Structure formats: C-alpha cells, structure tokens
Amino acid sequence: MEFRVLTAEFSHETNTFCRVATDKQAFMDGFVRLGDEAIAARRQANTELAGFLDVGDAHGWRIEHVLSAAAGPSGKVSRAAFEWLCDPIVAAAGRGRFDGILLALHGAMVLDFREDGDGEILRRIRAACGEETPIACTLDPHANVSRQMCSLADILVSFRTYPHIDMRDTGRRTGEILHRTMAGEIAPHTIRVSLPMLEEANGGRTDVGPMIARLAAATEYERRADVFAVSINAGFASTDVAELGPTVLVTGQGDRDPHIAFAETLADDIWAKRHEVLNDYLTVETAAAVAAGYDPRTGPLVIADYADNPGAGAYGDSTALLGALLEAGVRDACFGPMVDGEVALALHRTEIGERVRVVLGGKTDASFGGGPLTVEGELLSISDGRFVGDGPILGGLSRTHGPSAVLLVDGIEILIVTIAKQILDLQQFETFGIEPERKRVIALKSMQHFRAAFGPIAGQVIVCDSGALCTLHYERLPYRNVPRPIFPLDPDMERPA
Numbered sequence: 190m191e192f193r194v195l196t197a198e199f200s201h202e203t204n205t206f207c208r209v210a211t212d213k214q215a216f217m218d219g220f221v222r223l224g225d226e227a228i229a230a231r232r233q234a235n236t237e238l239a240g241f242l243d244v245g246d247a248h249g250w251r252i253e254h255v256l257s258a259a260a261g262p263s264g265k266v267s268r269a270a271f272e273w274l275c276d277p278i279v280a281a282a283g284r285g286r287f288d289g290i291l292l293a294l295h296g297a298m299v300l301d302f303r304e305d306g307d308g309e310i311l312r313r314i315r316a317a318c319g320e321e322t323p324i325a326c327t328l329d330p331h332a333n334v335s336r337q338m339c340s341l342a343d344i345l346v347s348f349r350t351y352p353h354i355d356m357r358d359t360g361r362r363t364g365e366i367l368h369r370t371m372a373g374e375i376a377p378h379t380i381r382v383s384l385p386m387l388e389e390a391n392g393g394r395t396d397v398g399p400m401i402a403r404l405a406a407a408t409e410y411e412r413r414a415d416v417f418a419v420s421i422n423a424g425f426a427s428t429d430v431a432e433l434g435p436t437v438l439v440t441g442q443g444d445r446d447p448h449i450a451f452a453e454t455l456a457d458d459i460w461a462k463r464h465e466v467l468n469d470y471l472t473v474e475t476a477a478a479v480a481a482g483y484d485p486r487t488g489p490l491v492i493a494d495y496a497d498n499p500g501a502g503a504y505g506d507s508t509a510l511l512g513a514l515l516e517a518g519v520r521d522a523c524f525g526p527m528v529d530g531e532v533a534l535a536l537h538r539t540e541i542g543e544r545v546r547v548v549l550g551g552k553t554d555a556s557f558g559g560g561p562l563t564v565e566g567e568l569l570s571i572s573d574g575r576f577v578g579d580g581p582i583l584g585g586l587s588r589t590h591g592p593s594a595v596l597l598v599d600g601i602e603i604l605i606v607t608i609a610k611q612i613l614d615l616q617q618f619e620t621f622g623i624e625p626e627r628k629r630v631i632a633l634k635s636m637q638h639f640r641a642a643f644g645p646i647a648g649q650v651i652v653c654d655s656g657a658l659c660t661l662h663y664e665r666l667p668y669r670n671v672p673r674p675i676f677p678l679d680p681d682m683e684r685p686a
C-alpha cells in the first residue's frame with residue numbers, strides 16, 4: 190500500500206525576554222523554502238526533512254512537502270508571521286486525506302497571542318485533518334513540551350544529541366514509527382512527565398555528564414515491544430510560560446503506568462543532579478586572563494560566551510568579553526559574531542585597508558552584557574554575509590549573516606554582522622577571511638553547539654558568562670508566568686510529590 194504523507198518543518202525557539210519580535214522578516218533571515226525548493230536545499234544535509242525523505246523512499250510513500258521554515262531564536266512570533274507559515278500547512282492537511290502527517294517542530298515556540306505555539310500548530314492541524322490521522326513530530330530537546338502537544342500529536346521524538354547532530358537520524362526514527370502506525374501495526378500515544386525546573390542542569394548536553402546514562406537507559410527501555418521512543422528534553426529556560434522545563438516523554442502503547450514509572454526514574458535523576466553543573470562559568474575578566482597567558486601549542490583557546498548566544502535569543506551584541514580581551518591585550522585572536530548592522534553598513538562604505546573608529550555593539554540593551562565600545566581598527570573585508578556550512582550541524586546548508594565586515598582591532602579580528610546567529614561552523618569565520626585554526630584565541634558566541642566544529646581544532650575550551658540576556662543569573666530576568674516554586678529561582682524548594 191502506498192501511503193500519502195504530509196510533511197512540513199516549522200520551528201522557532203522563542204526567548205520571551207528578547208526585545209526583538211519575530212516577524213516575517215526574521216523567518217526570511219533564517220530560511221523559508223516551499224515544497225520542492227525545500228527538498229532541494231535540505232535533502233542532502235543533516236535535516237529532519239532528509240530523514241523523512243529517507244523513510245519515504247524506503248517505503249514508497251507519496252510525500253507532499255509544504256514548507257521548511259525557521260527563524261533564529263528571538264522574541265515572540267507575531268500572529269502575521271505565524272499564520273503566514275502555519276496556514277499553508279493547515280490548508281494542505283485539510284485538503285489531503287493523508288495517511289499520516291510528519292512535522293519537524295522545535296517545541297519552544299511562543300506566539301504574541303498564545304503561549305504554546307507548537308500546541309497551536311498541532312491544534313490547527315488536528316482540527317483540519319480530523320482525529321484519525323496519525324501526527325508525528327520531531328522536536329529539539331530544548332522543547333518546552335506542553336500537555337496539549339502530547340494530546341494532539343501521537344508521536345513526539347526529540348534529538349538525542351547536544352550539540353545537535355542527529356537531526357536526520359531523528360527524522361528517520363520518527364518516520365519509521367509513523368510508518369508502522371499507518372500500517373496498522375502499532376497505535377502509539379505519548380506520555381509526559383515534567384519537572385519544576387527552568388531547565389536541566391547542563392542544558393541537556395550529551396557529550397559528557399549524566400545525560401549519557403539517561404539516554405542509555407532510554408535506549409534500553411525502547412527495547413520493549415510496547416515502546417517506540419523515549420525523549421529526554423532539557424527544556425528552554427528563556428521562556429516565561431506556564432509549561433516550561435525538562436520533560437521525559439515515552440511514545441508507546443498499552444498500559445501507561447509502566448511508561449510513566451520509567452519516565453519518573455529519569456525525571457528523579459534530573460532532579461537529584463540539579464546542582465551538578467559541568468561548565469565552569471568564568472567572568473569575562475578571568476576568561477581574558479586565561480587567554481592572555483595561553484600557550485597555543487596544542488591548538489587555539491576557544492572562549493565561548495554562553496550568555497550572549499544568539500542561538501538562544503541573546504542579542505549577540507554584548508561587548509563585555511570583547512572589552513575584557515582588548516583590556517588584557519590579547520592578540521592573534523578572532524571574535525564573532527558582533528551583531529551591529531549599523532556598523533556593518535558603515536563599514537560597507539569604507540575602503541578596505543582604511544583605519545576607522547566605530548562605536549560597536551551594546552546598543553540593544555546595555556544592562557545585559559555591556560554598552561557600546563569605541564574601537565579603532567583596520568577594515569580587512571566586507572561581504573554580503575552568505576556562507577555554506579561544512580561542519581556536522583550546518584554541512585551543505587546555506588545561511589546568511591547579512592551585510593558583514595571584518596575589522597582588525599589591536600590584534601583581534603572581529604566579525605561584525607547584521608543578522609544574529611550563533612557560531613556553529615568554521616565557515617562562519619573562514620568564508621569571511623578569518624582563519625580560526627591559526628589563531629591563538631577564538632572567542633565566539635555559543636553555549637554548546639560550537640563544540641561540534643570547534644572542539645576538534647581547540648587546544649582548550651573555556652566558557653564564560655558575560656551577563657548578556659542568556660546569563661545563568663536567572664534572578665536578573667523578570668519571570669512572571671512560570672509556576673512557582675521552580676528551580677533554581679526557588680533554590681531551596683522541595684520537589685512536589
């Protein structure tokens with residue numbers, strides 16, 4: 190039997206504290222591709238869609254792919270942007286008589302008119318396709334999975350890596366579960382256990398720490414005939430909504446009690462290890478001091494500014510770390526990105542090789558990560574900001590930083606961009622003429638994803654908290670909607686029974 194399957198990718202990780210609203214332009218600055226054009230762009234890369242298509246090819250599905258769209262993490266998604274992208278998916282679902290619907294969502298989308306953005310996508314699709322059509326979703330483990338999402342989708346499967354490098358694999362796993370469901374072999378539903386925490390202690394990192402054992406236990410539990418997927422979500426802390434934080438999901442069938450009991454054992458472990466933080470979050474001054482004394486014989490020192498990660502909705506224009514590096518006289522270094530469209534544009538009107546003085550960064554909200562920095566330097570290059578990734582996450586995918594420039598200031602090559610993006614890939618430096626492997630020090634904005642491409646070239650990795658919007662000092666953020674008590678805002682709380 191030839192199954193007809195509707196597919197779509199629509200994702201956003203919303204930082205509700207971010208002042209920058211997520212409108213249509215924000216999605217266009219990320220990517221919006223329709224139908225076959227999306228397939229052409231994403232078929233050969235590490236994407237959920239590629240995994241869906243792998244399964245579709247193997248089983249001879251007839252796939253109708255509506256669109257693939259994502260914006261960089263930022264503020265709430267506007268109604269206009271949401272409906273622009275959601276409506277075509279809903280319309281197709283309503284037209285279709287599809288045997289199944291297969292979606293790639295993030296799971297932490299918040300709308301300017303509703304908290305549970307992913308739940309709203311599913312609600313509209315479910316209303317259009319009816320109760321009988323199975324809906325399967327892939328999720329990012331930084332999803333804040335709501336009850337509504339679990340009741341509307343039958344199958345929810347999260348990535349198992351952070352840095353995320355298993356998007357295609359997760360697409361395949363999810364597609365296979367959907368196939369068995371459409372074939373009438375299984376009848377899955379998803380149960381959810383949640384924790385009163387903003388996020389898992391290490392944001393769900395899977396390269397080291399307790400998540401490794403949890404995932405091994407999940408894989409073991411998946412050997413049961415009535416279990417199809419176990420997902421462990423770290424949650425996303427920068428979202429001031431009622432349903433946020435870590436969740437454990439079991440997509441299975443039959444008696445729910447053993448699945449809930451198993452999920453509770455993983456949740457207990459997440460709670461028990463809530464104080465076991467693996468990163469040492471240095472101040473920018475300490476990070477700069479380490480950089481000043483660093484011996485690069487085994488490779489460059491990588492300094493990750495955790496707090497100013499545009500990949501979690503920070504502005505990417507914090508100046509605290511750059512200021513500290515300049516102050517400490519760190520040379521033979523690169524720094525990126527500094528998000529400042531104004532300066533990037535001004536540099537596009539400057540001759541290459543010219544010395545210029547600019548007022549750089551710190552313009553969005555100086556109270557998070559420092560105000561503008563006046564620097565003088567030599568313009569090395571300008572560009573339209575386009576690059577094609579070649580690392581484990583972005584390999585083969587085209588992205589843009591918008592109008593960009595590289596300014597050399599006291600021995601530091603600074604990548605100045607218009608469109609905020611975290612550093613995931615060496616090409617985000619190399620395309621613009623910066624050679625990170627030859628530097629003593631690479632300062633970049635990312636929490637954990639940078640390790641996939643930069644770990645292999647680094648002599649040492651350190652992490653700092655510049656005080657930017659994604660600071661670990663959660664008490665600085667105006668949480669109003671999260672349920673209290675919640676860890677770590679209420680550090681001495683007991684976990685409710």
Ligand SMILES: [Zn+2]
Nearest residue numbers: 329330331353
């Ligand atoms: Zn994530």
